[in-house]
Amino acid sequence: MKGLLLTTLLFLIVLACYASPGTLNVQDVPWDEGKALNITWQTPADSIILQRADSLGVWQTIFSGPALPAAYSDRDLIPNQSYSYQLIAIGSADTDTLIVRASAKPREQWFYMHKLSFLIILVIVSLAILIYIQRARMGKEFYIRRISGLDSMEEAVGRATEKGKPILFVPGIGDLDDIQTIASLTILSQLAQRSAEYDTELIVPCRFSMVLSAAREVVKEAYLKVGKPDSYKEERIFYLTDDQFGYVAGIDGIMVREQPAANFFLGSFYAESLILAETGFSTGAIQTSGTAQASQLPFFVVSCDYTLIGEELFAASAYLSRDPQQLGSLKGHDFGKLLTIILILAGVITEIVGWHWFKAFFEGVQ
Amino acid sequence: MKRNLPLFFAFFCGLLVIVSEFIPHRPFSLMIDTLQEWFMIISGFAIILGQISLFQSNINKIKQKDSGWMFYLAGLISFILMLIVGMFWGTQETGGLFGHGAALQAKLGMKPFDYLFEFAYMPLSSTMFSLLAFFIASAAYRAFIIRSFESNLLMLTAVIVILGRTSFGSMLTGWLPQGLRFWHLPNLSDFIMEYPNSAAQRAIMISAALGIIGSSLRIILGIERSYLGSDK
Numbered sequence: 001m002k003g004l005l006l007t008t009l010l011f012l013i014v015l016a017c018y019a020s021p022g023t024l025n026v027q028d029v030p031w032d033e034g035k036a037l038n039i040t041w042q043t044p045a046d047s048i049i050l051q052r053a054d055s056l057g058v059w060q061t062i063f064s065g066p067a068l069p070a071a072y073s074d075r076d077l078i079p080n081q082s083y084s085y086q087l088i089a090i091g092s093a094d095t096d097t098l099i100v101r102a103s104a105k106p107r108e109q110w111f112y113m114h115k116l117s118f119l120i121i122l123v124i125v126s127l128a129i130l131i132y133i134q135r136a137r138m139g140k141e142f143y144i145r146r147i148s149g150l151d152s153m154e155e156a157v158g159r160a161t162e163k164g165k166p167i168l169f170v171p172g173i174g175d176l177d178d179i180q181t182i183a184s185l186t187i188l189s190q191l192a193q194r195s196a197e198y199d200t201e202l203i204v205p206c207r208f209s210m211v212l213s214a215a216r217e218v219v220k221e222a223y224l225k226v227g228k229p230d231s232y233k234e235e236r237i238f239y240l241t242d243d244q245f246g247y248v249a250g251i252d253g254i255m256v257r258e259q260p261a262a263n264f265f266l267g268s269f270y271a272e273s274l275i276l277a278e279t280g281f282s283t284g285a286i287q288t289s290g291t292a293q294a295s296q297l298p299f300f301v302v303s304c305d306y307t308l309i310g311e312e313l314f315a316a317s318a319y320l321s322r323d324p325q326q327l328g329s330l331k332g333h334d335f336g337k338l339l340t341i342i343l344i345l346a347g348v349i350t351e352i353v354g355w356h357w358f359k360a361f362f363e364g365v366q
Numbered sequence: 367m368k369r370n371l372p373l374f375f376a377f378f379c380g381l382l383v384i385v386s387e388f389i390p391h392r393p394f395s396l397m398i399d400t401l402q403e404w405f406m407i408i409s410g411f412a413i414i415l416g417q418i419s420l421f422q423s424n425i426n427k428i429k430q431k432d433s434g435w436m437f438y439l440a441g442l443i444s445f446i447l448m449l450i451v452g453m454f455w456g457t458q459e460t461g462g463l464f465g466h467g468a469a470l471q472a473k474l475g476m477k478p479f480d481y482l483f484e485f486a487y488m489p490l491s492s493t494m495f496s497l498l499a500f501f502i503a504s505a506a507y508r509a510f511i512i513r514s515f516e517s518n519l520l521m522l523t524a525v526i527v528i529l530g531r532t533s534f535g536s537m538l539t540g541w542l543p544q545g546l547r548f549w550h551l552p553n554l555s556d557f558i559m560e561y562p563n564s565a566a567q568r569a570i571m572i573s574a575a576l577g578i579i580g581s582s583l584r585i586i587l588g589i590e591r592s593y594l595g596s597d598k
Binding site: 031032033034079108109110111112115118119122125126129130133175177179182183185186189190206208209210212213214217218235238239240241242243245246248249253257271274275277278292294295297299302303309310311312313314315317318321323325326329330332333336337340 | 384387388389390391392395402405408409412413414415416417419420422423426433434437490491494495497498501502504505506508509567570571572573574576577578579580581582583584585587589590592593594
């Protein structure tokens with residue numbers, strides 16, 4: 001009797017294995033905005049057709065091809081809506097075509113788990129900056145290294161004043177939603193104050209209308225601040241064009257015709273950086289540039305007298321204003337650098353030791 | 367109030383963007399897109415401001431017969447011409463006030479706006495871009511003049527990378543045995559680009575990212591206000 005039962009059970013298992021040659025598994029992608037489902041399947045077939053039912057229940061093909069690697073990620077779905085899928089496993093000529101179905105619902109989560117490492121670093125660096133700002137408020141003085149590109153501002157304005165020629169300030173080709181443009185405008189504020197003090201003309205050609213209105217406001221306030229509102233010339237801060245190379249051609253024309261004594265290229269720059277800097281070099285102007293675009297920095301370094309590299313552009317406002325609170329925030333940057341060095345060293349050591357979880361955590365692998 | 371309201375908006379929007387970067391759930395997941403759409407709408411209105419500035423500055427220079435005033439005149443004429451043909455006959459699939467201008471299309475092969483774009487604007491834009499080749503040559507010449515240890519090093523590295531990217535460089539060291547393949551110029555060039563060059567670029571990018579965090583915090587907390595026009 002026992003033998004018969006065992007044989008029957010074995011027969012049923014073999015039959016089940018033979019009768020279910022295809023499985024389809026649909027799962028919600030974890031820790032996302034609920035717009036994707038992971039679909040996996042198992043089938044002995046060589047090729048498959050994967051279909052999804054649309055809102056009318058009609059099957060629409062979303063994937064057709066080889067059965068391996070048995071996974072597909074369906075994206076751009078609507079969160080919390082149920083989706084049905086069917087897998088058609090196409091067999092060879094002498095075998096049947098199989099159809100298996102499954103459904104699932106993509107769900108919105110409350111946290112991007114793969115960004116946890118970014119959040120931790122952001123919180124630590126932000127806290128450090130806030131602590132240093134607080135310490136600066138309490139009167140603590142911090143040492144900030146000299147940035148020659150910013151120290152040269154006085155020299156550039158002085159030279160333009162002596163020669164009786166204008167200063168050209170280019171706020172980059174980014175719009176106002178680019179942090180480099182914002183950093184550039186904060187430097188423009190300081191430069192405009194100095195040019196107002198010396199009664200030196202300031203030319204600011206803008207690529208975007210939003211930047212134009214912000215630049216006008218910044219320069220106007222700077223002239224007001226030094227008590228020379230009458231010296232402010234709105235028409236010298238003007239819009240050129242939205243087109244990248246049209247903008248470059250316009251600035252090149254200004255440099256050649258008006259021969260500014262000092263050129264400032266600060267902000268976001270791309271392919272036009274060298275064209276601008278070389279034209280400025282050919283006119284003999286003293287040139288200061290700054291950008292966070294690593295690929296454009298070599299061009300500026302070659303053609304300009306002073307270059308603000310990466311973070312120096314963002315530190316400029318604090319450095320020039322000498323506001324203790326802002327200088328305190330620069331110390332926070334330094335803490336961030338120290339943290340980065342420690343993390344890099346720790347990463348190297350853990351990889352050597354074979355603890356790959358450390359690198360995976362900071363890479364955001366789920 | 368005039369100063370506090372923008373500061374409040376900067377604080378609120380800045381915080382919102384940071385939070386939505388880490389929370390995928392609605393409404394946070396939709397906020398960045400919504401804010402970007404608002405920015406586009408405001409930019410759209412600001413374009414009028416730009417056009418007014420363009421007209422004012424160009425007309426003033428033409429009136430005062432500034433040096434090169436004819437260039438400003440050419441700029442204005444080009445602007446008005448493109449505006450008129452675009453408004454009258456539209457661009458690509460979009461019709462204008464006078465429809466699609468079938469007769470003009472038959473004559474030019476395309477719409478007048480597209481014709482001017484293709485045969486006037488594009489060549490001019492390409493000409494500006496192509497100037498880059500000559501500027502690279504002049505800048506490279508200056509950079510590679512041997513003055514110090516650093517410029518020596520720069521020149522040596524540049525020569526290796528330049529030769530390594532050409533078939534001539536490959537031919538020069540192609541005879542090296544398998545054990546010395548590292549010194550084969552294309553391999554050496556790849557090594558320089560992949561390791562020392564990437565390391566330097568990443569260092570700049572990491573420090574810039576820290577600078578961005580600091581700048582953003584200063585703006586969000588209202589410590590940095592000069593972008594608003596005044597730091598008071």
